[in-house]
Amino acid sequence: MKPDYHDYVIKDGKFIGKFEEMYRNCTDPWHASYEDYEDSACSLAARHFYFTTAPALPLTSLGCGTGRHLAWFSLWDLDVQGVDISPTAIARARQACEWESWEFLTSSIIDFFRYNATHAGTYLFREVLWYILPDWTEIVDILKAKHQGAIVIVELSFYDDQQYGRDYFDGPDDFIAKWPFTIEKIVRQHTTKHQREGRIMVAGRI
Numbered sequence: 001m002k003p004d005y006h007d008y009v010i011k012d013g014k015f016i017g018k019f020e021e022m023y024r025n026c027t028d029p030w031h032a033s034y035e036d037y038e039d040s041a042c043s044l045a046a047r048h049f050y051f052t053t054a055p056a057l058p059l060t061s062l063g064c065g066t067g068r069h070l071a072w073f074s075l076w077d078l079d080v081q082g083v084d085i086s087p088t089a090i091a092r093a094r095q096a097c098e099w100e101s102w103e104f105l106t107s108s109i110i111d112f113f114r115y116n117a118t119h120a121g122t123y124l125f126r127e128v129l130w131y132i133l134p135d136w137t138e139i140v141d142i143l144k145a146k147h148q149g150a151i152v153i154v155e156l157s158f159y160d161d162q163q164y165g166r167d168y169f170d171g172p173d174d175f176i177a178k179w180p181f182t183i184e185k186i187v188r189q190h191t192t193k194h195q196r197e198g199r200i201m202v203a204g205r206i
Contacts, residue, residue: 005029010130013163017131023066023088030065037072042201043126045187046153047073049203050122053184054151058121062109063128067093070102073124081105083112110135113142120150120206129156130165140180143206152181153203160197172200181206 008022008029009015022029037043050059050073061070064082066089074080080102084090090106097104107116109132123143129136143150158172169175172188181204190198 010164015131015164019084019131020086020088023086023092032068034068034072037069040199041189042155042187042199043069043073045185045201046124046126046155046203049153049185049201050124050151051076053203054122057151058119059124060117060121061124061126062112063126063131064093064104065089067096067104069126071097071100074102079121083107083109083116085109108135110139113139117142117147120147122151122153123147124153126153126155127157129154129169133165133168136168144180148206150206151203152206153201155199155201157199158197172198175200176202179204 005022005026007016008018008026058079058081059074060081060083061073062083064070064084065086067082070080070082070093078101080100082090082093082097082102082104084093084104084106085108087106090104093104105112105116109128132139143152156169156175158169158175169178176183176186179202183202183204185201185203187201188198189200
């Protein structure tokens with residue numbers, strides 16, 4: 001049986017968080033391609049928002065993984081940084097994007113904001129917020145205190161039968177209600193008739 005990324009991330013309603021083990025054992029854990037990004041209304045909206053609102057601001061992708069989405073998102077950008085907690089993922093990202101003068105850093109997201117984030121830019125949290133829930137309040141406090149003027153873009157998926165994380169964000173409406181910054185753009189991409197299930201993109205300025 002091939003390894004399943006769920007075994008390392010969230011399983012049976014519990015957060016596992018073994019991302020280094022996941023990248024070591026799963027060659028392509030997320031199974032996402034450029035075509036998938038192009039088919040995602042939220043991903044397209046996030047990229048459009050960045051390039052029409054803040055193209056001159058440095059871009060940091062938090063939880064960048066192997067850099068595939070970052071390479072698609074930042075196709076025309078030069079000042080780019082990718083951050084991931086997995087050394088294996090960062091090594092793959094550096095190799096995949098070796099033609100670019102991008103910086104890749106191995107770090108947890110909370111430690112990045114505590115010790116490495118030095119300027120206001122654009123911070124992209126794509127499908128990682130469920131993995132950093134205990135640190136989200138501190139990250140928000142740091143952003144508000146030290147990164148006024150920065151852009152924050154979040155893409156996040158919700159599920160009808162979701163167990164983990166609902167005590168933090170009980171669906172898309174609750175997430176929007178608790179958004180801690182100014183909201184400039186919201187895109188909803190629901191995959192069922194149920195309002196809860198689907199992906200949401202929220203972007204705003206601190």
